[in-house]
Amino acid sequence: xxxxxxxxxxxxxxxxxxxxxxxxxxxxxxxxxxxxxxxxxxxxxxxxxxxxxxxxxxxxxxxxxxxxxxxxxxxxxxxxxxxxxxxxxxxxxxxxxxxx
Numbered sequence: 001x002x003x004x005x006x007x008x009x010x011x012x013x014x015x016x017x018x019x020x021x022x023x024x025x026x027x028x029x030x031x032x033x034x035x036x037x038x039x040x041x042x043x044x045x046x047x048x049x050x051x052x053x054x055x056x057x058x059x060x061x062x063x064x065x066x067x068x069x070x071x072x073x074x075x076x077x078x079x080x081x082x083x084x085x086x087x088x089x090x091x092x093x094x095x096x097x098x099x100x
Contacts, residue, residue, distance in 0.1 A: 003016055003017065003020075004016055018039070021038070021039075022036055022038060022039075023035070023036055023038055023039030023042065024036055024039045029088075030088075031086050031088055067090055069100045070089075070100065071100065073087070
């Protein structure tokens with residue numbers, strides 16, 4: 001079966017390539033992805049390549065929280081405008097309502 005047309009809908013084409021190559025699949029929660037072994041191997045290879053390049057320039061890696069308060073997200077409202085429909089709003093942790 002032929003792939004969808006890359007030029008008419010790049011997003012659909014890209015998703016189809018990733019799934020057919022068995023690199024990743026949709027996760028059990030809307031908006032999440034599962035990186036399968038070959039996909040994760042590609043990720044590690046890309047990390048090694050870029051780490052080598054950026055460390056040469058003195059850049060240090062950092063990890064940031066996956067969840068951020070809405071007030072901080074709104075500071076970037078113009079940038080996130082296109083992503084807004086996909087934002088997951090976490091309002092509860094366990095049995096406790098979150099303050100922010």
